Amino acid sequence: MTQAASTPGATGEREGRLWGYLVEFEGVPPLLEAAEKVRDAGYRKWDCHTPFPVHGLNDAMGVRPTRLPWLVLGAGITGATVGLAMQYWTNAVDYPFLISGKPLFSLPANIPVSFELTILFSAVTAFLGMLVLNNLPEWYHALFHSPRFRRATADRFYISIEARDPRFDAEATRAFLESLGGSPVEEVKEK
């Protein structure tokens, strides 16, 4: 691993405002224990970074469920309505023509297209909603300055606490993070 070779102090030289602190853990168990401590300490602007979704971490962090399902439900209802309305208006109102004696509008014949549009609207909303709620795409982020952080998508686990957290204190937070049993605390700077 070339990333492992990067030293924690390397980014300490960077100029700029302090974004927050970063601490690294080697495995899931220490991360979960540390996350519970950060949660209990009352921090709000903090996060865990893991290469895969760690189950139990939502409880350990105390994050609330997302409202994404409601957006998707709304989109699904919209899709079904649009599908039915479109078929009714185009085939029964705007351009009615009889074919094989079939009714101009009847639910059985118009369900497949309505169904597909329900799925289409919901799926696109699930995808775009996830991106918007996650504030993605976000090609610039202060954490990307940290060479060590590159392993967050491979095989290491991190906790970051942002400087804009109301409870953040340059000295006390550092001491608190040091006590969690991870790597030495790294300062992450903006720009």
Added chain:
Amino acid sequence: MTTVTADDARLDNTLEDPRQRAPLVLGDNDFTSVTEKVCGLVERPRPPRAWYIAFAVSVSLTGVMFAMIGYLIFTGVGVWGVNNPVGWGWAIVNFVFWVGIGHAGTLISAILFLFRQKWRTSINRFAEAMTIFAVVCAGVFPGIHVGRVWVAYWMAPYPNQMEMWPNFRSPLLWDVFAVSTYALVSTLFWYMGMIPDLATIRDRARTRVRQVIYGLLALGWRGSNRQWLRYERAYLLLAALATPLVLSVHSVVSFDFAVSQLPGWHTTIFPPYFVAGAIFSGFAMVTTLAVPAREFFGLKEIITPRHLENMAKIILATGSMVGYSYSIEFFIAWYGGNAYEKYAFVSRALGPYAWAYWTMVTCNVLAPQLFWFKRCRTTPWILMAVCILVNIGMWFERFVITVTSLSADFLPSSWGYYSPTFVDVLTFVGSFGLFFTLFLLFVRYVPMVAMAEVKSVMRESTVEAHALGDYWGDMPHPERHRKTPGGEVKP
């Protein structure tokens, strides 16, 4: 009967021991080695020689396909074998064949996800890729068989100066909506599943070009838990949406036939029968691709014998469903008492296309019966040979359905025998070129195993205290994470 020990299970994970779950990743792999193995395939400076040879062949075949399509468009549909009474020939057969293949990818990625079949994680990425490439191949055929390709956009309901709208009561238009929705949703699902892995490649990139390209594609993913929360929710929702979608797509494809009045087509069994056949053929194609892929790319510890065996079991199950449908069709043709229906089926088995019918039965019903034997399920070459037969058989199934019914309908004076022309054959062969071209590009530039998902089913990914009673319910490795009373975790 000897006891299965943990060591046996690590070497051969097809052994069943109800006391513990079989490992899904073999060997001494951890998060680092899985990342190295999968990313290494994308990061090596040049692929093996075999890749270049395969790519050259595939691209040439793709060229042949486009040449044939060009010939068709410039000359007219007369270059195909279609004529009265068989107005639907290879184009529709190939379309149904390719769409059906795509379905296994969605089944693996969505339905098995909903059923918490964690073994899917090793194969879902390239099964989904296969779905998309198969749908691309499928999309070519209806596109060109409409005759006047240049007005294919008339199928879309857009306001136009002709003041006309498409006929929404036609199954062919349902097909337009079903297949295009399917193509888009499959692509979204595939891409979304890839975002964390693209971020891994971005973070390991050594050249500026790779950093920029993979960086753009990864959308700035940071693996933050607050992101994972919404990501997983979106993934679950997409899986829940894709599941009825995939069932609807092949049902709608079957409506193209079943809603007509033609003997042999006008049957209510078609939707479930088509869906089972689609999953059957798709799993056969996934296996046909997985066996060489794990061999050539050193992924035997990630795509394990257990994965192959599970796929063989699904092929056996769906193959038997298909066989059952064939017999029920015959039963209903007799029991229904309709003379035309009865003739259509007798003619299928004994008439001029009997050779195609019996090829179909041999490949689809008889060949998969080998999978009752464990040796056949776990020996890669037998598995692959059977799967190739299944793919051949499933193509013939669509040929039999499409062509036999059309060639002999109600009026004997209009009967006729259908033969394809070289243009039909070369277009179909060329579509395999397109499929494999896309697939080879995929294995070269994109992580072909969903690393983040594989890591989440490895034993290191969970601890006892949190796993017990967890919704995901995976058992931790008893040796690796033993919690001491002090809360300290021993390695």
